[in-house]
Amino acid sequence: MLRSLLLTVVAALLSLWILLPLTYTFIAALADVKNYYERLVPTEYTLENFAVFFRLGAFDALLRSVAVAALTIVISFALGVPAGYVLGRLAFRGRDALRLAILSARMFPVMIMAVPLAVLFIDIGLYDTLLGIALVHAALALPFVVIITSSIFLSVPREMEEAGMVFGLSGWQVFTKITMPLAAPGLTAAAMFTFVISWNEAFAAAILASRERTLPALTVATTVAGIGGAAPDPYRFAAAAILSLPAFLIMAYMRKHLTAMWGVR
Amino acid sequence: MTRVELRHVTKRFGKVVAVDDLSLEVGKGEFFVLLGPSGCGKTTTLRIIAGLETPDRGSVLFDGEDVTRFSPAKRGVSMVFQSYAIWPHMTVYENIALPLKVRELPREEVDRRVREAARLMRIEDLLDRYPFQLSGGQRQRVAVARALAVTPRVLLMDEPLSNLDALLRVQARAELKRLQYETKLTTIYVTHDQLEAMVLADRVAVMNAGRILQVGPPEEVYNRPANRFVAHFIGSPPINFFEGVVERDGINVGFAKLPAAPEAPESYMGKRVIVGVRPEDVLLTPTPGFVELEGDVWLVENLGGDYVVIVSVGDAVIRVKSNKRPSGSKVRIYINPMKIHVFDKDSELRLGHFDRESL
Numbered sequence: 296m297l298r299s300l301l302l303t304v305v306a307a308l309l310s311l312w313i314l315l316p317l318t319y320t321f322i323a324a325l326a327d328v329k330n331y332y333e334r335l336v337p338t339e340y341t342l343e344n345f346a347v348f349f350r351l352g353a354f355d356a357l358l359r360s361v362a363v364a365a366l367t368i369v370i371s372f373a374l375g376v377p378a379g380y381v382l383g384r385l386a387f388r389g390r391d392a393l394r395l396a397i398l399s400a401r402m403f404p405v406m407i408m409a410v411p412l413a414v415l416f417i418d419i420g421l422y423d424t425l426l427g428i429a430l431v432h433a434a435l436a437l438p439f440v441v442i443i444t445s446s447i448f449l450s451v452p453r454e455m456e457e458a459g460m461v462f463g464l465s466g467w468q469v470f471t472k473i474t475m476p477l478a479a480p481g482l483t484a485a486a487m488f489t490f491v492i493s494w495n496e497a498f499a500a501a502i503l504a505s506r507e508r509t510l511p512a513l514t515v516a517t518t519v520a521g522i523g524g525a526a527p528d529p530y531r532f533a534a535a536a537i538l539s540l541p542a543f544l545i546m547a548y549m550r551k552h553l554t555a556m557w558g559v560r
Numbered sequence: 561m562t563r564v565e566l567r568h569v570t571k572r573f574g575k576v577v578a579v580d581d582l583s584l585e586v587g588k589g590e591f592f593v594l595l596g597p598s599g600c601g602k603t604t605t606l607r608i609i610a611g612l613e614t615p616d617r618g619s620v621l622f623d624g625e626d627v628t629r630f631s632p633a634k635r636g637v638s639m640v641f642q643s644y645a646i647w648p649h650m651t652v653y654e655n656i657a658l659p660l661k662v663r664e665l666p667r668e669e670v671d672r673r674v675r676e677a678a679r680l681m682r683i684e685d686l687l688d689r690y691p692f693q694l695s696g697g698q699r700q701r702v703a704v705a706r707a708l709a710v711t712p713r714v715l716l717m718d719e720p721l722s723n724l725d726a727l728l729r730v731q732a733r734a735e736l737k738r739l740q741y742e743t744k745l746t747t748i749y750v751t752h753d754q755l756e757a758m759v760l761a762d763r764v765a766v767m768n769a770g771r772i773l774q775v776g777p778p779e780e781v782y783n784r785p786a787n788r789f790v791a792h793f794i795g796s797p798p799i800n801f802f803e804g805v806v807e808r809d810g811i812n813v814g815f816a817k818l819p820a821a822p823e824a825p826e827s828y829m830g831k832r833v834i835v836g837v838r839p840e841d842v843l844l845t846p847t848p849g850f851v852e853l854e855g856d857v858w859l860v861e862n863l864g865g866d867y868v869v870i871v872s873v874g875d876a877v878i879r880v881k882s883n884k885r886p887s888g889s890k891v892r893i894y895i896n897p898m899k900i901h902v903f904d905k906d907s908e909l910r911l912g913h914f915d916r917e918s919l
Binding site: 452454455457458459460461462463464465468472473479 | 610611612631632633636637638639641643645647648649658659662663706710716
């Protein structure tokens with residue numbers, strides 16, 4: 296009894312921890328700048344904050360963000376899924392060392408790499424391109440994709456693949472018709488994760504592009520580093536709302552697919 | 561129908577020798593059972609035949625052709641896995657059809673074969689279901705149907721009944737036997753259940769520690785176990801063992817003197833042996849010519865129709881299979897002298913000179 300009460304309290308606190316800032320973000324995003332600073336909870340509401348952003352090109356930036364995230368998933372999966380398969384399925388000397396080495400790629404902060412990368416990208420013509428940003432994001436996401444997919448492939452029962460081999464499927468057919476479909480729910484989760492990594496990344500995106508800005512880069516440029524100093528809070532909250540809303544929708548959609556596969560809860 | 565041959569096959573996993581210089585021959589259309597305790601190498605042997613493992617040494621031949629280096633897909637075998645390995649993301653129909661589709665059979669032929677296999681296994685109503693909608697018994701049928709639909713050269717089964725409950729297992733066992741009789745497929749079947757082996761096999765190979773200890777028809781393996789291990793592994797309740805010494809007028813096992821074969825050579829005198837007597841070869845009713853002993857009833861186990869009476873005679877304990885419960889605490893038992901198995905104490909091999917009865 297006491298246990299379940301305690302559990303409820305903890306669950307409620309945790310929910311508040313997440314929901315309270317989120318709720319306030321959306322309330323503040325709709326607040327009229329004129330009297331925002333006078334009250335704790337705003338009383339006058341307007342869509343003007345959002346309109347400002349869309350006038351500054353938020354919609355185009357949002358589309359670019361989606362495109363970059365999609366490209367990031369394609370690139371990091373094209374490289375990471377085969378690597379994850381090998382790490383998960385084949386036993387070879389130095390596998391654990393390799394696993395660690397892959398993860399250690401994340402030791403180098405983007406801040407340090409971003410400027411040299413910008414120089415390099417200008418040289419090879421990738422500066423200010425969505426592909427350039429996606430390549431950096433893929434590099435950030437790749438270690439996670441490899442590690443996550445390796446454990447996903449590890450969870451696909453070996454006998455499922457062996458049955459395929461015995462029943463005449465080629466190695467490629469076993470992979471495409473058996474392993475991949477069985478790994479699909481896990482791979483979807485990995486894709487969600489990759490999407491979020493790319494969607495939230497502002498620093499590299501801001502430095503590697505001046506016109507082709509993604510949504511976080513645009514937000515940083517207009518609210519924090521804008522000409523004439525920082526923007527008023529409601530503008531910032533509006534930016535945060537625009538940033539988080541599409542991510543929520545995509546997550547909700549993918550989550551449905553994640554749990555509805557093969558009728559397994 | 562294909563003849564399968566293994567020649568001096570050895571397979572190691574690290575330091576463990578899973579299969580140790582094993583040779584065997586399975587005839588066309590034979591129901592061959594590999595029987596042994598867990599870890600004896602029987603599943604590894606099956607996987608080597610399937611091509612899922614490559615032997616370190618030795619070769620696998622199908623109809624005389626060396627297939628040792630063939631991939632599983634090229635061998636034309638099919639397999640029923642212990643876990644069934646039904647693909648969960650496909651319907652029953654798709655599960656049975658996929659192996660046929662990758663063989664590039666025409667669509668009508670695929671459909672015809674799927675329905676034929678489904679009819680044979682009586683799962684026609686389940687074709688549109690997904691595996692998670694099936695019971696254990698139904699899954700087992702799907703796995704067998706999938707294995708039959710491809711008309712394999714060799715049908716391999718790895719403990720296909722071990723995940724079923726006892727009642728279903730007996731029923732499925734009979735169906736498998738009947739199915740093999742009808743299809744005449746060369747079948748190699750792995751099990752640790754000696755009763756299953758007895759019921760199903762044309763011939764049984766009893767394995768232990770990566771080696772085959774005895775190969776033969778079930779009756780032979782039961783009536784003339786080649787060594788102590790086989791005698792012990794086959795038969796339920798298990799065989800009684802006593803240590804003894806060969807003397808001129810019989811084998812002295814301490815609590816009794818069992819008649820020795822007259823043709824036992826002189827050199828056997830004083831030899832230390834192990835004597836095995838099956839519980840069903842000991843009776844509670846007086847029989848002429850049998851060795852009569854008196855003992856105390858230590859425990860009676862009820863098996864339903866039969867009883868296992870555990871009798872202590874001197875220092876020894878003897879299990880007796882009987883169809884009726886003994887009345888008192890004292891009991892007279894009668895050992896059939898024709899059904900005594902004698903093994904060398906050191907090598908544990910059967911000493912054929914003591915065999916009284918031909919098969």
